[in-house]
Structures are given as structure tokens and as C-alpha cells.
Amino acid sequence: MAQSENAEARRRSLKPLRQVFPYIRSYRGLVIGALISLVMAAVTTLALPLAVRRLIDQGFSHANTTFVSNYFAMLMGMAALLALASAARYYFVITLGERVVSDLRRDVFSHLTTLSPVFFDRIQSGEIISRLAADTTQIKSAVGATASVALRNLILGFGALAMMVITSPKLSGLVVGAIPLVVIPLIAFGRSVRQRSRAAQDMLATANAYAGEQISAIRTLQSFTNEDLVTSRFHAAVETAFKAARSSVLARALLTFVAIFIVFSSVVAVLWFGSRDVLTGAISPGTLGQFLLYSVFAAGALGALSEVWGELAQAAGAAERLTELLAAEAEIRSPANPTPLPVPARGALAFENVSFAYPASPDRTVLHELSFTVQPGETIAIVGPSGAGKSTLFALLQRFYDVNHGAIFMDGTDLREADLQALRARMSIVPQDVTIFASSVRDNIAFGRPRASEAEIRAAAQAAQAEEFILKLERGYDTQVGERGVTLSGGQRQRLAIARTILRNAPVLLLDEATSALDAASEMLVQDALSGLMQTRTTLVIAHRLATVLQADRILVMDEGRIVEEGDHRSLVAKGGLYAELAHLQFKAGILEPVS
């Protein structure tokens, strides 16, 4: 409730743009360069009508050829100055915009990498990418072009107004009277533009998120022949975004119409009075010419400002969406004074009365008062039906979420008291669905320890039984593996992930075994690679293979968030409980072999 009131309050102003100021402030040189060139361009422009008046009143009326020639030479000089100032302004202002937006992108991205998984459970990654790309681009144009147009027109507008007063106080009085008529609708429409623009960006982000999700699942999409369905859904999302954008553009168009019409009609009215003064001889034709030029400048400046106001309002909408990302706080953070983990690491783990529900569904307890300990170097197999909570154990161990009750210890230290990065550095995970990045084979392995030497990377690949296939690839370690490793087989991807884990060399190993991705031959290879790794480390493995179960020092059987049985394969089969049942089912399915 309070949050939505806040959002409502923010929606009414250009305030979100304030967030951008600190970024601008760091680049004083560019700002000063931009200001100097802006003022130079404005002053040169404002000097033009003075020259025109003198030309009309003195040069032409007295038929003075030398005077006219000198005057034109001077005008050429002014043209050169104006051109130079404008070019400099463009350079400074656009560079500033690009600079600020690069910094903003960097900060938003770096902040995002620190947020907890629960944040990403709630928001689609495509939506975030859209904010990072589309919203920052809007801010770039606001900081760059728009701000400079605004400043130039403010200087020009006020300069022209001042010069109008000097030229003819009487006519200026009439003009000044018209100003509130322009400004009031400007503000009212600006507000509406801002709201609509935010809505348009939201819709665009939704469409982008949908496209991102479908394109990353292109094979599933095509094998289910859902191209038409997906296209029509995307089309609908894009249309909604278009309608929202059109509504924002329409508001801006109306704003422009109202502002320009009022401004220019007041200029026309003033001119009408002015021509009468010329006829009665109260002012010279040159003076009226000068006044006319100034009022066109002032009107043009106000007209431009109204458009700029619309653009700034749009950028404020974008800034608000980015600010929301920057304001999101990581739920899981290191404590202010972390307890140092004992050195050397031993790899002892303990769960004490752990109960847990995911923040997304707080009423559904996934783990119930779970307790167990793991000795350094021990291998524990975790088995249990789907949804029992096995992967949740891994997520909690890496402190992606905090437990609701009880505590988890690593080498005797409560996870919540340890430094987050130091804690995670003691663990290495091979997930069921391994992540391979669109990069070279070498980079993918080195992700485990980015500063590793070439020899270390190769040693890890050899230990993971991966080097043989790597050397057969077109460019060996330099081969690019495509997004998510699409050019590799399931077994190859797994061995790369294992090589990465070997390179990381962490004392605690978390393995989430894949069940069916591998044929017998690659399963053997993967198993060999893992066995070497497990020998010297504390290992928790979500086990699907008989070989793993047999190798384990102990088996924990989980069901519905509880440990229901514990022991080795033989004793658990003899017990005739859930494990025996699972083993029997798997045996029937040919996954487990009977153990005599």
C-alpha cells in the first residue's frame, strides 16, 4: 500500500531524473565544454537580429555600399562562430550522454549480479534486459540531445525575451502576458506524457521478455510446431506496446500543438500592433524587424521547450524503471562483521533443525526440521522422489536463501555469519542442467577459476576426461561452443562443467546427477571424472546412478522435506522402506542393477 503511494507520488514529477545527476557530475569537463558552446551559440544567434536592424535602418536606407560589405563580412564571421559552437555543443553533449549511459548500464548490471535468486524468481530476465537496453537509451537521449536542446532554448528564449523588452517594452508587455497561457498546459500535459511513457516502456519490456524466452527455447518451440501460436502472442504483446506508445505520442503531439499554436498566435497578435506603430511612425521598420526576429526566436524556443518537456517526461519514466532496479536490495548479504571461516577448510557440514519455505510461497514448507551432519571427506548420496526437496538442500547450502528455522553450518560457522563470497568459494557445484556460455571451450573451463594458467586448464580438462573430445573439435580449446553450448553433446557439456569444477578446487562438492542425458559410454567417462574428484572432497550428491549410490559412505533418503531413512545401500534395501521401493522401481526400469 505504502509502496504504491510512493510510486504514485513519484509518477507525478521529473524527479526520477535526479538519479542521473551524480553520473553527470563526474564529468565536469564535458559539462563545462557543453555549457560554453551552448552559451556561445545562443549569444551568436541573439546577435543576428541586431545586425539585421542596423542593416535595414542604416545600410539600405542610406545606400552605403562599404557599410553593407563590412556588415556581410562580419555576418560570415558570426556564421563561422555559430557553426563552430554548434559542432562543439553536439560533440560535448552527445559524448556526455553516451558516457553517462554506459556508466548507468554498468552500475545496474553490477548491482543485478549481487541480487539474490529470490529477486530473479519474481522478474523475468527479458524484462531486465529491456530495462538495461531500452530505458538507458531513453535516458541517453535525455541527457544528451534533449538536455542540450532544453538549455539552448532556455538561453535563447530568455535572451530573446530580454532583447524584446529592450527593443520595445510596449510590445513585449503584450507577449509576456501570453506566457502563462503556454506554461500551464505544458505542465499539465507533461505529467500525462510521463505516465503514458512509463506504461509504454512497461509493455515493451513485457514483449521483449516474451521474445527472449521463446527464442532461447527455439527447439522446443519448433518441435511442438507452435510458431504460429507464439508469433500471435508476441504480436499481441507488441501491439499492446504500440498502443501504449501511440497514446504517449498522442499526448506529446497535443502538447506540441497547444504550445506552438498559443505561442505563434500571440506573436501574430503582437505584430499586428507593431505594424500599426510603424505606420504611425512610433517605431522604425528596422526596429519592428528586429522585434519580429526576437519574438520568432522566443516563440521557437518555447515551442521547442514544450517538446523537450515531453521528452524529459518520457526519460523520467525510464529513469524510474531503472531506479527500481538499482533500489532493489539483495535479500541475502554478508554480515557487517563476518566470522572468518577456519583455515584450512575442512569441509564439515551440518544441518540443525532446518525448516524452510520458498519466499515465493511462504505457506508451503518445503523442508521440515531437517538435521544431519557430514564429516570432512565423506560422500553422501541423497535420494528421494521428485519434489522431495533435494535441490533445495543445495540452494540453502550455497545460501541462495536463508532458512526460516534452525541453522546450517560450514566448518562450524553458521552460514549467515560467514562472508558470502568466502562461503561460496568453499563449494563447487555440478548442476543437473549444466550452464555452458557462448564462448570458447577454454573460457568455459576457466569460469571455475578465471586466473588459472593454460596448463591448469588443460590438467582440469584431462582429469574431467574432456581433453580427448576437445582436441577433436575444429579449433581445440579455442572452439566457440555457441549459446548454452548448443554445439556440444549432453555428455560433453557435463564434462566441461566437471573440468570447471576441478579447476575451482573447492573442498565441498555438490553434484546434481543427470539421469538420462548420457549414453553408457559417456556415462562411464563422466563417472570416472567425478570419482577422481570425489575422493579427496566432502561430497553431497543427488544420486540417480547405482554406481554413485554404491560409492557413497551414507545414503540419506528424503521424502516431502524430511529425511526418512539413512544408511548404506544394503542395509536400506534390507529395511524394506521407501529406499527399497525406489530401488525396486528403478531396478524394474533398468536404471539400477540388482545388488546381490
Ligand SMILES: Nc1ncnc2c1ncn2[C@@H]1O[C@H](COP(=O)(O)OP(=O)(O)OP(=O)(O)O)[C@@H](O)[C@H]1O
Ligand atoms: N524457486 C522456488 N520457488 C518456490 N517453490 C520452489 C522453488 N523451487 C522449488 N520449489 C518447490 O520446492 C519443492 C522441493 O523442490 P526441489 O527442487 O528441492 O525438489 P527435488 O527433490 O530436487 O526434486 P527433483 O528430483 O524433481 O529435482 C517442490 O515442491 C517445488 O515445487
